[in-house]
Amino acid sequence: MSADTEIDQLVTRALAGERGALARVLSFVDGGGAPARAVAAAVHTRGDGAWIVGITGAPGAGKSTLTDRLVAHLRADGTRVAVLAVDPTSPFSGGAILGDRVRMQGHATDDGVFIRSLATRGHLGGLSAAVPAAARVLAAAGYPWVLIETVGVGQVEVEIAGHADTTVVVLNPGWGDAVQAAKAGLLEIADVFVVNKADRPGTRDTVREIEGMLELSPARSGWRPAIVETVATDGSGVEDLWSVIASHRAHLEGTGAADERRRVRAADELRAVVFETLAADVARRCSGPEFAALAGRVAARDLDPYAAAAELLGERT
């Protein structure tokens, strides 16, 4: 049996509801290369209906607890939901992620919830390709909602969250002023602002700061970002948050902006896959005797590095 056939069969089992098979398929997506390609080929025509909610914000803002609450809210009426926890810096914060996952094991016995962490695969562009691919697998497996939770507000995480259908930015009272949030690029991507830990002092000030900066910025897809106050630890405001997310979905679907977002996301994913393909090509070309000979000529000052690179890539430029 060829590797591709094996993956096809695994995908079939995953889409039929086998959780172990689904976990393995997502590992293939996370690992990149030929298996990730085979998975993409097997699922790309399926699961068009899922809505992707990106949840981002500074570490400690309460994103995981909030995600947990949203999951519980969806499960209360039986809606299936998947969570992707994305951590591009996982070698350094692996412990935190692990702790979150342990906490979320409250849903472990619930077949309607699927939780999975994605780490970087150690090469640039990895997450930008892996996250939408993983989301598509979960959509194809019948999860109508996919929540993508990022660990921090690094450039990659902001980009990933910004390409969701609905992007939720989680702040805290006093977390930071408008300048700080704008600097991190959060203003441009937020469809919904959450001021979490809203039982703390400074909540009104933070809401006003956000309102102030929203007044200065153009609406995105004809939608003026909403601001919701929550206390994730006791569940206050989570129902409001959910109804705002649902309204945003209705707005985007009604105006056709949802399709435009998906086109942007597809272009971004394609760019990431092109980059990965070429990066693999670099690794392959920068090994072996031809490369060693050219590097030797550079060291001997017989060729400059650009001329050597042109020779190495000769048939391709």
Place this chain on the structure above:
Amino acid sequence: MSADTEIDQLVTRALAGERGALARVLSFVDGGGAPARAVAAAVHTRGDGAWIVGITGAPGAGKSTLTDRLVAHLRADGTRVAVLAVDPTSPFSGGAILGDRVRMQGHATDDGVFIRSLATRGHLGGLSAAVPAAARVLAAAGYPWVLIETVGVGQVEVEIAGHADTTVVVLNPGWGDAVQAAKAGLLEIADVFVVNKADRPGTRDTVREIEGMLELSPARSGWRPAIVETVATDGSGVEDLWSVIASHRAHLEGTGAADERRRVRAADELRAVVFETLAADVARRCSGPEFAALAGRVAARDLDPYAAAAELLGERT
């Protein structure tokens, strides 16, 4: 006059000793693209004799002050020296670099000293290509010593410092234990350890920790790394440090290991240039109507992203 001819003439003036021309040539190197290629072609046969000293360590360890002292030591007997301050994260630490440079203006009126900061050019692999290229320009301009000072101990900086002819790792008393230094990859690259601020408590412990970890690690190029105690602020130990650097140079030149290091550096530089070339290629291919059409087909689920990438790169894979 073509752009290349213009750059050739600028290079000629730079190599003849015009400092303004040299600064402009280095800006071309830093900027990448066709001008950087033209500079590489113009200088690659020259300046074989320079020795590159990489100086790395945690922020605040005293690298800049130590570099300043080494410059003064070399200038005392009239030896010409160039300094490249490398900061891959300069958007965030630009202030610190600027402060250092202002301080080093103590050498501003000295024609035998040339100081230049290199920042990232905003794309991966940039510094790995730019630093050796800039060092070659400075060597060709007649600086027999080029000191490369990195701001921190990030992966890129460690890689750059590790490809010097002599790599100096600057620690402080109590800066960290063997595990910490080993984690950062400093153990593998150090030819000389400096315990700077050696007038502070804990110096002996730190020296013993380094000795302990050196006992467990193989010698590099038949050289057992030396440990030197300095107080950069008052100049103590700087003469010792310089004599260790000179011994290391004599050792590597005597054993032929210097040539091997240069071959490794050339291979690394070639890999970085190949990467840059292909990254530019990705940017070019991921724009325009063909890309937009393929991204549209991915969004419409007519093609999966890998199949679309293969089509875009069709003639090249």
